[in-house]
Amino acid sequence: MHIPPYHKRPSWQRFLVGAAIGAILSYIVIMYMYGSQYEKLIATNFELQAQVTKVKAQNEALLKDKENLSEKSNQSLTVQAIEINIINGEELKLDRLITFQLEEMIKAAIYSIIGEKIEAVAAGDNLLESTIENKGFTVDDFTYYFEITKLMYSNTVEITVKAKLSD
Numbered sequence: 001m002h003i004p005p006y007h008k009r010p011s012w013q014r015f016l017v018g019a020a021i022g023a024i025l026s027y028i029v030i031m032y033m034y035g036s037q038y039e040k041l042i043a044t045n046f047e048l049q050a051q052v053t054k055v056k057a058q059n060e061a062l063l064k065d066k067e068n069l070s071e072k073s074n075q076s077l078t079v080q081a082i083e084i085n086i087i088n089g090e091e092l093k094l095d096r097l098i099t100f101q102l103e104e105m106i107k108a109a110i111y112s113i114i115g116e117k118i119e120a121v122a123a124g125d126n127l128l129e130s131t132i133e134n135k136g137f138t139v140d141d142f143t144y145y146f147e148i149t150k151l152m153y154s155n156t157v158e159i160t161v162k163a164k165l166s167d
Contacts, residue, residue, distance in 0.1 A: 039097075046100040053104065054081060061115040077118050081156040082107050087149065088162050098139050105137045106146065106161070113157065122153045132159070136166060 061080045084103040086094065094102070110131055113121050121128065129148050136143040143166040150160035 043096050043100075046097055046104075050100055050104060053107070057081065057111065057114045064115045077155060079113050079116055079118060079121055079153075079155065079157050082110060082114065083156055083158045085158070085160045086146075086163050087160055092163055092165060094163070101139045102137055102144060102163070105139075106132060106159070109135060109137075118153050118155075121157065125151060132161065142166075 058080055061078060065078060084106045086099055086102065089099050110128060113128065129151070132146050132148060136145055138144075145164045145166055146161040147164065148159060149162050150158070152158040
């Protein structure tokens with residue numbers, strides 16, 4: 001039995017090359033679509049984790065407030081949340097995922113101020129600044145240091161930082 005030599009015909013050669021190129025292009029398109037969907041899923045996951053962490057911190061602060069309501073009725077307000085803003089994220093080409101990770105790392109470093117009196121936190125602002133500015137935060141083999149540019153005290157402590165990439 002003899003197999004006809006289709007590989008020598010130009011029409012079959014064109015067909016096989018077209019099929020190979022089509023397979024490669026479709027693989028690239030599928031990987032791009034999968035990658036973009038996966039990136040969106042990871043970004044959503046980080047956003048939800050940040051919200052859960054924020055809600056847990058607020059819940060703990062409110063439970064502390066509720067337990068000590070009779071004591072704290074005569075005292076001042078407490079810190080209930082922390083917000084971090086990185087002002088030069090575009091300059092360092094930080095994507096949303098790295099920005100979320102860095103913000104969560106900074107919040108974890110100063111998490112202990114939640115539930116504290118605003119006056120006590122404001123009095124210890126040097127400690128808060130040195131905690132953030134002297135610590136390096138590592139994400140994806142890059143270490144970032146921050147300089148506090150703006151610090152606002154209220155029920156929500158708002159910290160605006162400028163990121164520096166370590167040398």
